[in-house]
């Protein structure tokens with residue numbers, strides 16, 4: 001555990017990642033401090049997902065240094081004890097929700113706290129119900145994921161991740177698979193979370209949301225951090241030509 | 254020309270008591286073999302998708318050998334061939350069960366592999382991201398979903414294996430076909446007796462189909 005609020009919770013140094021011949025992340029340097037909300041933007045295929053998936057070891061990297069919540073994550077996925085520990089402290093929300101379809105809503109949420117944290121069923125249930133209320137899902141605890149709307153599923157997925165009481169939350173395009181009318185309810189839940197001080201790394205195409213909640217916006221182009229800064233300066237006054245052309249494309253849509 | 258041919262219903266029904274003793278043998282060989290085959294299938298199916306190459310290839314060889322050779326040859330090999338190797342005879346029932354076990358095991362390996370591989374990558378990733386170990390992810394998330402998808406092809410394999418036992422009359426186990434042959438040798442009513450034999454297989458396989466469909470429906474009720 002790393003409780004020193006000034007110590008970065010994520011520390012990437014010259015991180016490099018290849019998929020075969022494809023050099024996907026190039027010398028990424030990135031530090032994230034507790035409480036910070038970082039939004040990652042960039043074109044399709046630029047490496048946004050790969051970047052945040054390295055943080056919880058869903059992708060392995062080959063070169064550089066990566067420290068998460070005070071533990072070293074080794075290159076080449078050399079699975080060390082740290083990996084498991086990091087994953088219990090880092091939650092993730094996926095574009096496709098990835099709820100467990102064979103488990104009810106409440107079972108989705110209680111599984112990891114019981115099996116990983118060793119909580120009693122009663123404790124896990126209490127937490128689950130509290131979180132469901134918090135993300136605005138009531139009276140659906142015993143339904144199965146397929147019986148919920150996309151927006152509800154994603155909010156359950158958020159509750160599932162929060163049940164592990166993570167110190168850092170990763171979001172990979174959490175609203176991209178949703179019908180437009182459901183995007184708001186998921187963003188609202190995330191906004192709440194940001195307000196409560198959760199450290200968050202969010203890949204999204206929702207620029208309005210990014211501008212509103214981000215402490216820092218990072219623009220990635222072809223595996224490199226081209227530009228980063230506070231949302232106002234990055235959105236209103238981008239320094240790099242690539243950032244300008246990317247923003248002009250997404251903001252006119 | 255006059256058609257002299259006639260189906261003798263009395264002979265057909267009369268054969269039933271002589272055929273029924275074959276039913277328990279057919280069921281014993283089928284389900285005994287399938288039960289063992291199920292465990293073989295899980296074992297080799299999981300080896301087949303292991304990240305370690307030296308665990309994968311024995312499973313590949315096993316599947317290729319037993320899927321690529323006829324079950325009739327397999328049972329003849331076990332019943333007549335293996336005793337020469339072992340120096341002691343194998344009884345026909347054991348040989349029949351063993352043949353169904355190794356043969357269905359090969360197909361079930363593929364069913365298990367396909368079932369596990371059909372589960373979306375995101376399920377495993379979500380599990381790992383929650384801190385579950387790889388084995389916990391498999392046990393609580395991947396396998397229960399994979400097993401549900403395996404039920405229809407497993408049922409299919411069960412039906413195939415039940416029918417395969419009819420070939421084992423060649424090694425003299427007293428299963429359904431064998432009982433029919435013995436009875437026909439004294440009555441010469443091949444048409445009626447084989448008709449009844451076929452009917453009995455249908456009753457067995459239909460029953461299994463219905464049970465499986467209920468199991469499937471119950472499994473899906475949760476989703």
Ligand SMILES: Nc1ncnc2c1ncn2[C@@H]1O[C@H](COP(=O)(O)OP(=O)(O)OP(=O)(O)O)[C@@H](O)[C@H]1O
Nearest residue numbers: 019020022024042043044045046047048049050051
């Ligand atoms: N498992 C993989 N194997 C090989 N190449 C991959 C793999 N995953 C991603 N890539 C490639 O790596 C590059 C970066 O992919 P990544 O998914 O990180 O991009 P992204 O910025 O998240 O894009 P999108 O906005 O479309 O989600 C892409 O060129 C992609 O094709």
Ligand SMILES: [Mg+2]
Nearest residue numbers: 048049050172
């Ligand atoms: Mg992506």
